[in-house]
Amino acid sequence: MSRVTPDQLREMKTRGERIAMLTAYDYPTAQILDAAGLHILLVGDSMGMVVLGHPTTLPVTLDDIIRHTQAVVRGTEHALIVGDLPFGSFQVSTEETMRAAIRIMKEAAPQAVKLEGGRRVAASVRALTEAGIPVMGHVGLTPQSVNVTGGFKVQGKTERAARLLLDDVLALEEAGAFAVVLELVPAELARLVTERTSIPTIGIGAGPYCDGEVQVVHDIMGLFPDFTPRHTRRFAELGAAMREAAQAYVAEVRERTFPAAAQSAKMSAEVIAALRAEDAQGAAPDASSQEEPPAVSQAEGEADGYAPPKPARN
Numbered sequence: 001m002s003r004v005t006p007d008q009l010r011e012m013k014t015r016g017e018r019i020a021m022l023t024a025y026d027y028p029t030a031q032i033l034d035a036a037g038l039h040i041l042l043v044g045d046s047m048g049m050v051v052l053g054h055p056t057t058l059p060v061t062l063d064d065i066i067r068h069t070q071a072v073v074r075g076t077e078h079a080l081i082v083g084d085l086p087f088g089s090f091q092v093s094t095e096e097t098m099r100a101a102i103r104i105m106k107e108a109a110p111q112a113v114k115l116e117g118g119r120r121v122a123a124s125v126r127a128l129t130e131a132g133i134p135v136m137g138h139v140g141l142t143p144q145s146v147n148v149t150g151g152f153k154v155q156g157k158t159e160r161a162a163r164l165l166l167d168d169v170l171a172l173e174e175a176g177a178f179a180v181v182l183e184l185v186p187a188e189l190a191r192l193v194t195e196r197t198s199i200p201t202i203g204i205g206a207g208p209y210c211d212g213e214v215q216v217v218h219d220i221m222g223l224f225p226d227f228t229p230r231h232t233r234r235f236a237e238l239g240a241a242m243r244e245a246a247q248a249y250v251a252e253v254r255e256r257t258f259p260a261a262a263q264s265a266k267m268s269a270e271v272i273a274a275l276r277a278e279d280a281q282g283a284a285p286d287a288s289s290q291e292e293p294p295a296v297s298q299a300e301g302e303a304d305g306y307a308p309p310k311p312a313r314n
Protein backbone atom coordinates (compact mmCIF):
# COMPACT_ATOMS: atom_id res chain seq x y z
CA MET A 1 0.00 0.00 0.00
CA SER A 2 1.41 3.39 -0.90
CA ARG A 3 1.67 6.29 1.50
CA VAL A 4 -0.50 9.39 1.57
CA THR A 5 1.21 12.22 -0.35
CA PRO A 6 1.09 16.02 0.00
CA ASP A 7 -0.74 16.16 -3.36
CA GLN A 8 -3.42 13.80 -2.08
CA LEU A 9 -3.90 16.01 0.99
CA ARG A 10 -4.39 19.03 -1.24
CA GLU A 11 -6.92 17.07 -3.32
CA MET A 12 -8.73 16.14 -0.11
CA LYS A 13 -8.99 19.84 0.74
CA THR A 14 -10.42 20.56 -2.72
CA ARG A 15 -12.99 17.78 -2.32
CA GLY A 16 -13.88 18.91 1.21
CA GLU A 17 -12.68 15.60 2.72
CA ARG A 18 -11.34 15.95 6.24
CA ILE A 19 -7.77 14.98 7.09
CA ALA A 20 -7.17 12.99 10.30
CA MET A 21 -3.78 13.39 11.96
CA LEU A 22 -2.43 12.27 15.34
CA THR A 23 0.95 12.25 17.00
CA ALA A 24 2.83 8.96 17.40
CA TYR A 25 6.17 8.28 19.01
CA ASP A 26 6.68 4.51 19.01
CA TYR A 27 6.40 1.41 16.82
CA PRO A 28 3.35 -0.38 18.30
CA THR A 29 1.26 2.79 18.56
CA ALA A 30 2.20 3.74 15.00
CA GLN A 31 1.10 0.29 13.79
CA ILE A 32 -2.28 0.66 15.48
CA LEU A 33 -2.87 4.21 14.22
CA ASP A 34 -1.79 3.34 10.68
CA ALA A 35 -4.19 0.40 10.60
CA ALA A 36 -6.93 2.70 11.92
CA GLY A 37 -6.65 4.88 8.81
CA LEU A 38 -4.84 8.02 10.02
CA HIS A 39 -3.74 10.12 7.04
CA ILE A 40 -0.81 11.79 8.83
CA LEU A 41 1.26 10.83 11.89
CA LEU A 42 3.41 13.49 13.49
CA VAL A 43 6.43 12.55 15.56
CA GLY A 44 5.97 15.74 17.53
CA ASP A 45 8.19 17.36 20.08
CA SER A 46 5.13 17.02 22.36
CA MET A 47 6.94 13.78 23.23
CA GLY A 48 8.95 15.96 25.62
CA MET A 49 5.84 16.38 27.75
CA VAL A 50 3.69 13.27 27.23
CA VAL A 51 6.46 10.66 26.89
CA LEU A 52 9.51 12.11 28.66
CA GLY A 53 7.71 14.03 31.43
CA HIS A 54 9.22 17.49 30.87
CA PRO A 55 7.07 20.58 31.62
CA THR A 56 7.62 21.95 28.07
CA THR A 57 8.75 20.71 24.66
CA LEU A 58 12.03 22.64 24.81
CA PRO A 59 14.36 19.86 26.03
CA VAL A 60 13.58 17.55 23.08
CA THR A 61 16.65 16.96 20.91
CA LEU A 62 17.16 16.21 17.25
CA ASP A 63 18.38 12.75 18.25
CA ASP A 64 15.11 12.16 20.17
CA ILE A 65 13.08 13.07 17.07
CA ILE A 66 15.22 10.89 14.81
CA ARG A 67 15.07 7.83 17.09
CA HIS A 68 11.28 8.03 17.50
CA THR A 69 10.65 8.86 13.83
CA GLN A 70 12.59 5.74 12.86
CA ALA A 71 10.27 3.64 15.03
CA VAL A 72 7.12 5.27 13.64
CA VAL A 73 8.29 4.86 10.04
CA ARG A 74 9.02 1.16 10.72
CA GLY A 75 5.51 0.70 12.11
CA THR A 76 3.61 2.24 9.20
CA GLU A 77 2.83 1.69 5.53
CA HIS A 78 0.07 4.13 4.71
CA ALA A 79 0.24 7.34 6.75
CA LEU A 80 2.42 10.27 5.73
CA ILE A 81 4.98 10.62 8.53
CA VAL A 82 6.14 14.05 9.67
CA GLY A 83 9.24 14.55 11.84
CA ASP A 84 9.14 17.68 14.02
CA LEU A 85 12.14 20.01 14.04
CA PRO A 86 12.84 20.50 17.77
CA PHE A 87 13.72 23.72 19.58
CA GLY A 88 17.26 24.79 18.76
CA SER A 89 17.47 22.93 15.47
CA PHE A 90 16.09 25.67 13.18
CA GLN A 91 16.18 28.99 15.04
CA VAL A 92 19.80 29.93 14.26
CA SER A 93 19.97 29.96 10.47
CA THR A 94 18.61 28.48 7.28
CA GLU A 95 21.83 26.49 6.97
CA GLU A 96 21.36 24.85 10.38
CA THR A 97 17.68 24.21 9.58
CA MET A 98 18.74 22.45 6.38
CA ARG A 99 21.28 20.32 8.23
CA ALA A 100 18.74 19.29 10.87
CA ALA A 101 16.04 18.47 8.32
CA ILE A 102 18.48 16.56 6.15
CA ARG A 103 19.53 14.48 9.18
CA ILE A 104 15.89 13.62 9.90
CA MET A 105 15.21 12.71 6.26
CA LYS A 106 18.39 10.63 5.84
CA GLU A 107 18.40 8.86 9.21
CA ALA A 108 14.67 8.34 9.81
CA ALA A 109 13.10 8.64 6.33
CA PRO A 110 9.78 10.32 7.11
CA GLN A 111 7.93 11.95 4.22
CA ALA A 112 8.09 15.51 5.62
CA VAL A 113 9.28 17.75 8.43
CA LYS A 114 7.40 20.37 10.45
CA LEU A 115 8.65 23.56 11.99
CA GLU A 116 7.06 26.25 14.12
CA GLY A 117 6.72 29.85 12.91
CA GLY A 118 5.37 31.92 10.05
CA ARG A 119 7.10 34.72 8.14
CA ARG A 120 10.12 34.31 10.44
CA VAL A 121 10.87 30.84 9.01
CA ALA A 122 9.60 31.38 5.46
CA ALA A 123 13.11 31.61 3.96
CA SER A 124 14.02 28.27 5.57
CA VAL A 125 10.77 26.69 4.36
CA ARG A 126 11.61 27.80 0.84
CA ALA A 127 15.14 26.40 1.07
CA LEU A 128 13.86 23.05 2.39
CA THR A 129 11.17 22.65 -0.24
CA GLU A 130 13.62 23.61 -2.98
CA ALA A 131 15.93 20.90 -1.63
CA GLY A 132 13.12 18.36 -1.99
CA ILE A 133 11.95 18.23 1.63
CA PRO A 134 8.20 18.67 2.06
CA VAL A 135 7.43 21.06 4.93
CA MET A 136 4.42 21.41 7.20
CA GLY A 137 4.12 24.82 8.89
CA HIS A 138 2.81 25.51 12.40
CA VAL A 139 1.34 28.85 13.55
CA GLY A 140 -0.89 30.18 16.32
CA LEU A 141 0.34 28.83 19.61
CA THR A 142 3.85 27.58 18.96
CA PRO A 143 4.79 25.64 22.12
CA GLN A 144 8.53 26.19 21.58
CA SER A 145 7.85 29.92 22.25
CA VAL A 146 5.94 29.25 25.47
CA ASN A 147 8.33 31.49 27.41
CA VAL A 148 7.34 34.42 25.18
CA THR A 149 3.61 33.70 24.91
CA GLY A 150 3.46 33.29 28.69
CA GLY A 151 1.69 29.92 28.65
CA PHE A 152 -0.47 27.76 26.41
CA LYS A 153 -2.93 30.53 25.45
CA VAL A 154 -5.27 31.13 22.51
CA GLN A 155 -3.55 33.28 19.85
CA GLY A 156 -4.83 35.73 17.21
CA LYS A 157 -7.69 37.22 19.19
CA THR A 158 -7.11 40.89 18.29
CA GLU A 159 -7.52 42.21 14.76
CA ARG A 160 -3.80 42.90 14.51
CA ALA A 161 -2.79 39.47 15.84
CA ALA A 162 -5.32 37.79 13.54
CA ARG A 163 -3.96 39.71 10.52
CA LEU A 164 -0.39 38.70 11.38
CA LEU A 165 -1.43 35.07 11.70
CA LEU A 166 -3.14 35.14 8.30
CA ASP A 167 -0.01 36.77 6.82
CA ASP A 168 2.10 34.02 8.41
CA VAL A 169 0.05 31.29 6.74
CA LEU A 170 0.15 33.04 3.37
CA ALA A 171 3.93 33.43 3.70
CA LEU A 172 4.30 29.70 4.43
CA GLU A 173 2.11 28.83 1.45
CA GLU A 174 4.14 31.15 -0.77
CA ALA A 175 7.37 29.55 0.52
CA GLY A 176 6.13 26.10 -0.51
CA ALA A 177 4.72 24.52 2.68
CA PHE A 178 2.29 21.73 1.78
CA ALA A 179 0.08 22.13 4.89
CA VAL A 180 -0.08 24.15 8.08
CA VAL A 181 -1.03 23.39 11.67
CA LEU A 182 -3.20 26.07 13.34
CA GLU A 183 -2.84 25.65 17.10
CA LEU A 184 -5.08 27.39 19.64
CA VAL A 185 -6.69 30.00 17.43
CA PRO A 186 -10.33 31.14 17.48
CA ALA A 187 -12.60 29.00 15.28
CA GLU A 188 -13.74 31.91 13.09
CA LEU A 189 -10.14 32.96 12.41
CA ALA A 190 -9.28 29.36 11.50
CA ARG A 191 -12.25 29.37 9.12
CA LEU A 192 -11.06 32.57 7.43
CA VAL A 193 -7.50 31.26 7.10
CA THR A 194 -8.77 27.95 5.71
CA GLU A 195 -10.78 29.80 3.08
CA ARG A 196 -7.89 32.10 2.14
CA THR A 197 -5.11 29.52 1.73
CA SER A 198 -4.90 26.79 -0.88
CA ILE A 199 -2.89 24.48 1.41
CA PRO A 200 -4.68 22.24 3.93
CA THR A 201 -5.06 23.66 7.44
CA ILE A 202 -4.84 21.16 10.28
CA GLY A 203 -6.37 22.46 13.51
CA ILE A 204 -5.70 21.72 17.15
CA GLY A 205 -7.78 23.88 19.44
CA ALA A 206 -8.83 25.75 16.30
CA GLY A 207 -12.49 24.75 15.99
CA PRO A 208 -14.30 22.67 13.38
CA TYR A 209 -13.63 24.58 10.15
CA CYS A 210 -10.06 23.49 9.35
CA ASP A 211 -9.36 21.01 6.57
CA GLY A 212 -8.15 18.49 9.14
CA GLU A 213 -7.58 17.91 12.84
CA VAL A 214 -4.52 16.88 14.84
CA GLN A 215 -4.40 15.82 18.48
CA VAL A 216 -1.74 14.46 20.77
CA VAL A 217 -2.42 10.72 20.92
CA HIS A 218 -1.84 10.50 24.69
CA ASP A 219 -4.54 13.16 25.24
CA ILE A 220 -7.28 11.42 23.25
CA MET A 221 -6.41 7.98 24.64
CA GLY A 222 -6.44 9.07 28.30
CA LEU A 223 -2.74 8.33 28.70
CA PHE A 224 -1.56 11.70 30.01
CA PRO A 225 -2.75 12.23 33.56
CA ASP A 226 -1.05 15.58 34.30
CA PHE A 227 -3.72 17.69 32.58
CA THR A 228 -6.30 17.48 29.79
CA PRO A 229 -6.24 20.49 27.43
CA ARG A 230 -9.68 22.03 26.83
CA HIS A 231 -9.43 21.40 23.09
CA THR A 232 -9.15 17.64 23.44
CA ARG A 233 -11.55 14.83 24.24
CA ARG A 234 -10.77 11.40 25.59
CA PHE A 235 -11.85 8.77 23.08
CA ALA A 236 -10.59 6.00 25.39
CA GLU A 237 -9.36 5.57 28.96
CA LEU A 238 -6.23 3.55 28.28
CA GLY A 239 -4.49 4.93 31.38
CA ALA A 240 -7.25 3.55 33.61
CA ALA A 241 -7.26 0.26 31.65
CA MET A 242 -3.47 -0.05 32.08
CA ARG A 243 -3.66 0.67 35.80
CA GLU A 244 -6.35 -2.03 36.23
CA ALA A 245 -4.31 -4.50 34.18
CA ALA A 246 -1.19 -3.74 36.22
CA GLN A 247 -3.11 -4.20 39.48
CA ALA A 248 -4.43 -7.56 38.25
CA TYR A 249 -0.86 -8.56 37.33
CA VAL A 250 0.48 -7.61 40.77
CA ALA A 251 -2.30 -9.60 42.43
CA GLU A 252 -1.71 -12.72 40.30
CA VAL A 253 2.05 -12.63 40.82
CA ARG A 254 1.51 -12.34 44.56
CA GLU A 255 -1.08 -15.14 44.57
CA ARG A 256 1.10 -17.40 42.35
CA THR A 257 -1.66 -17.77 39.74
CA PHE A 258 0.61 -16.17 37.11
CA PRO A 259 2.63 -17.55 35.42
CA ALA A 260 0.66 -20.80 35.05
CA ALA A 261 1.30 -23.95 32.98
CA ALA A 262 0.32 -22.18 29.75
CA GLN A 263 3.17 -19.69 30.19
CA SER A 264 5.77 -22.27 31.31
CA ALA A 265 8.25 -24.46 29.42
CA LYS A 266 8.43 -28.23 30.00
CA MET A 267 11.43 -30.57 30.18
CA SER A 268 11.79 -34.33 30.33
CA ALA A 269 10.90 -35.84 33.70
CA GLU A 270 14.03 -38.09 33.52
CA VAL A 271 16.38 -35.16 33.09
CA ILE A 272 15.03 -33.25 36.04
CA ALA A 273 14.90 -36.44 38.16
CA ALA A 274 18.56 -37.14 37.37
CA LEU A 275 19.51 -33.58 38.27
CA ARG A 276 17.61 -33.78 41.54
CA ALA A 277 19.33 -37.08 42.41
CA GLU A 278 22.80 -35.63 41.65
CA ASP A 279 21.99 -32.51 43.60
CA ALA A 280 20.81 -34.51 46.60
CA GLN A 281 24.12 -36.43 46.62
CA GLY A 282 26.07 -33.17 46.30
CA ALA A 283 27.67 -34.62 43.15
CA ALA A 284 27.62 -31.73 40.73
CA PRO A 285 29.54 -32.69 37.54
CA ASP A 286 33.01 -31.14 37.18
CA ALA A 287 32.42 -27.64 35.74
CA SER A 288 35.39 -28.00 33.37
CA SER A 289 33.79 -31.05 31.72
CA GLN A 290 30.42 -29.36 31.21
CA GLU A 291 29.31 -28.91 27.66
CA GLU A 292 27.95 -25.59 26.44
CA PRO A 293 24.14 -25.72 26.34
CA PRO A 294 23.01 -26.30 22.76
CA ALA A 295 21.96 -23.19 20.85
CA VAL A 296 18.19 -22.83 20.57
CA SER A 297 17.11 -23.42 16.96
CA GLN A 298 14.68 -21.03 15.25
CA ALA A 299 11.95 -23.72 15.37
CA GLU A 300 12.49 -24.40 19.10
CA GLY A 301 12.59 -20.67 19.77
CA GLU A 302 9.29 -20.16 17.98
CA ALA A 303 7.68 -23.06 19.87
CA ASP A 304 8.90 -21.55 23.16
CA GLY A 305 7.65 -18.12 22.15
CA TYR A 306 11.08 -16.45 22.24
CA ALA A 307 11.60 -15.98 18.50
CA PRO A 308 9.23 -14.25 16.08
CA PRO A 309 8.02 -16.63 13.35
CA LYS A 310 10.16 -16.49 10.20
CA PRO A 311 8.52 -14.33 7.50
CA ALA A 312 6.95 -16.52 4.80
CA ARG A 313 8.92 -16.52 1.55
CA ASN A 314 7.14 -15.35 -1.60
Ligand code: KIV
Binds near residue numbers: 043138181183214
Ligand atom coordinates in the same frame (compact mmCIF):
# COMPACT_ATOMS: atom_id res chain seq x y z
O1 KIV B 1 4.53 18.38 18.81
C1 KIV B 1 3.32 18.23 18.56
O2 KIV B 1 2.68 17.27 18.97
C2 KIV B 1 2.66 19.25 17.77
C3 KIV B 1 1.17 19.14 17.61
C4 KIV B 1 0.51 19.66 18.83
C5 KIV B 1 0.68 19.79 16.39
O3 KIV B 1 3.28 20.14 17.28
